[in-house]
Amino acid sequence: MVEKKIIKNEPVIELKKVSKAFGSKHVLSDCDLTIYKGESVVMLGQSGMGKSVSLRLMLGLMDVDSGSIKINGAEISNFTDEQFYKNNKKIGMLFQNGALFDSMSVWENVAFALLNVEKMNPEIAKKIAIEKLDDVGLSSKVADMMPAELSGGMKKRVGLARAIATNPEIIFFDEPTTGLDPIMSDVINDLIVRCVKQLGATALTITHDIASAKKIADRIVMLYNGKIIWDGKPADLSHPNNEYVERFVKGIAS
């Protein structure tokens, strides 16, 4: 197996004192988080804690109320339209609900950036799309189907294939294994590990699945009440030295 390198002095994603509120509801307050090159970080947190919101902020799909978010050292709130779209070429994103384009077939979804951004020849793009579908455990028969014909778990995997189709440097996965059976979850976990190790990508994954977190993470962080309250190695998760994290991992309400 290729030895992978985490380059500790090269931050890829840097959140400093990020705050975000919806009306009177404070989702993030002075949240700090740094993710280094080649690292696979898993973010845990209860439902409604703001995990998806923090991804949207990092992607520039939402604006922070205050604080700074840097991708590869560049402050994303200062991007012009052109810089924003150029920067996104390096980024892959799996949305929690898939967000597939329902007017396009599965393979056109997966190959969207190849066709429309890289202007690749459709035949080659389709070939790549079918390979990526194979990576997420979907047969080539699915390629010509429409998203409406797929099950929830299949949609999720198509979304995953689309997120990694251009071999991005930075990948965000919002609950990649939620709604999948244990065997398929394991396939996806392996795929994420492979993306990070072989392609040298930097990944931030949100999940509720502790087993999967342990498998894919170099580092695990816990979001609670607007801040990262715990940051450690997967092995430390069983003795987290933090009462809340311990309860979270064991699934005890109080």
Added chain:
Amino acid sequence: MEIIRKIGVMGINFIHAVWQFLVFFMRAIHNFFSPPFYPKVLLRHILEIGFYSLPVVALTALFSGMVLALQSYSGFSRFSAEGAVATVVVIAITRELGPVFAGLMVAGRIGATMAASIGTMKVTEQIDALKTLSTNPFKYIISPRILAGILTLPFLVLIADIIGIFGGFLVGVDVLGFNPYVYIKNTYNSLEMMDVFVGLVKASAFGAIITSMGCYYGYYTEGGADGVGKSTTNAVVISSILILISNYVLTALFFNK
């Protein structure tokens, strides 16, 4: 006091909405002119607006031409001026009814479709997904639709004009018993290029109104399926009203000399 406050809030909301729309529209226009372009998307919408609207537009035009001939005959026969039927049909169709009816039909069809499909894309995060795939939704979704509307409506209206006049001819000859050669000659003599041209200018304006309203309401949809429904209704109602208002303004501008 409460009423004044409410009216004030409504006024401010209205001005804010108009401002937001203008910014939206300018952004769409701006994006017409800078790459990347998506000619396939443009073509698809030209087809969607032009080709697939043909049946409804043709049917409305046919029947409005027919009813126009019937009504003007019953009116003019009181003054023994039946010969004016062809003239009335031509002028009314090319100046007003062709563009307005086609505009309203397309508003119902295309305005609703656009608001619903863009609204659905918004609430299911497909628009966000586009952005993460390095594709500017203005260039990919909005601008091609608005451009397609501006380009296509004049052709639809031209066809509506022809079919409307033909409808008048049918009734004039078959029902009212005009001599076909005389009717055609009257039609030809009353046909003004300027009328047709202004009708086509109106058509382009309506095309811009319909598509930009559909896109605007779709793009700012909030809150699930319910929000999509609201956006769709708003797009159709507002664009229909704007069509009628702008039709009056354009008529006043061109014909009121």
